[in-house]
Amino acid sequence: MKKEFRIRKNEEFQKILQFKRFYASPSLTLYVKPKNETHARVGISVGKKIGGAVQRNKVKRQLRMMLQECFDFDGSFDAIVLVRPHFNEESYNTNKNYLETLLKKVKI
Template identity: 40%
Template sequence: MKKANRIKKNEEFQYIFKHGKSFANRQLVIYYAEKPGQEHFRIGLSVGKKIGNAVKRNQIKRYLRQAFHEMQSDIRPDIDIIIIARQPTKSMGFHEMKKSLSHLLYKQQLLVKK
């Protein structure tokens, strides 16, 4: 995942929280906002300190980035997405996290129809 496709600025996070839509399951919360004319989707990741130490938080972020990388051709390009990890993610493996993420994206119709 290229760094240009990540959301880093606090203003962009706040815009998506305020103007976007949200959806959640037990493991992840997803906020998204449509950006017409955007060539590639962008993601922002948030893993709070309550989930674990820095090593665990970084591992969760790596898993989420890799899941997005593997699914990038299936995700609509005109959206900005913020993922917030919840407590159960600290005991999940990569495949479980990818399955949870793809379930959320599917439910909110953020995947490209084939």
């Protein structure tokens, strides 16, 4: 993902999480907040329950690839993808399907 499509600052993460509009699946949770800019941005959060640093980085790399494949960044919203511990138990394709269904639910 390009840097202009990423959310990195803790303040921005907190604003989106406080908006409290979310969609959930067994392995992912998607928090969404509308905005007035021309492109969407996405942040990824992987907690320590997922595993060590190597495992968390692997999960983040997989999520970035999933987002590039099924997210068009044309919407006018910010989103945060939270990874649940069930993520490791599912295959890449199953997690990608979960992400696609969550993105279809977002209608802003």
